[in-house]
Amino acid sequence: MHKLWKIVPALTLAVVVSMTAFATAATADDAEARKSRILANLQLEFPQLAEANIAMGDLTSSSIEGLDAGSFTVNGRQNQKFLVTKDDKALYLIAGEPLDVSRSEEEINAAIAKRKEAEAAEAATRQAELNAATEGVPVRGNPNGKITIIEFSDFQCPYCSRGANTVEEILEKYPNDVKFVFKHFPLGFHPWAKPAAIAANCAANQKDEAFWTLHDKFFEAQKELNPGNVMAKSKEFLAGSGVDMEAWSKCAEDQTSDEYKAAAAAVDADMAFGQKMGVSGTPGFFVNGRFLNGAQPMTAFEPIIQEILGSASE
16 A cells, blocks of 8 residues: 555655545635545545544645645654645645755855865764774774774674675775774674674673674674574684683673673663664764765775875875
């Protein structure tokens, strides 16, 4: 069944609904009768509205001659605005607020410059908060690089595996310019993602390189891992790493231990922080505070990196 908001295309300014079910002119009715008639016509055009809880707002004169403005709310959530002719012969569902398209080229350029300044300021503020949340965590690349890439990721997510490959490309091409930090964002429908995140955190408590060993191995062996073998495989991956395996096991496997609870809380804190920063899925990247959503290719990172390096050289 189609939804009303799916019927109205995102970039369409208006959809005309013919008001022919009732012949009496709107001007001959009082306001409530007119609203009832408009709703009845809308339900005729969109039968799914008959199944919803519809609240009609008041009709007022609009700034456009010959048109009144109104709105209705669907199930207490979605508000749909419309314009309607005085005789109710045509109703226009409005997909967005009016746009000013009268600006000159100079005004457009000024608006673009102002927008870029605002975006840069927002990114700087976001990056300061991100940097504060990444102190003391394992880092790849140059810890003092001009560019900090922070990824919120899930070891079981196939798109995150692709994202990890892109990060490798970036670090190979910009070894002196990029600092990379991994933050945990295990999704609830990936059953071994959180145990793996906890295991990696426990490894990081001992050696940064042990964390990156598990990071790499989890993505490399992603198709082989499952909730039943992820801990055993983690031990295999850590063999020869110099990690105290007894201490690691207490942290990663003993759910009654303080170490396990602290590692699990750290993973939860990563996820909560990512959500606060606007991450809703994986992978999610921040490049000096600028957000890139999803498994973006190298070509999505390059322009941002080049712009930052160019600004730094100037």
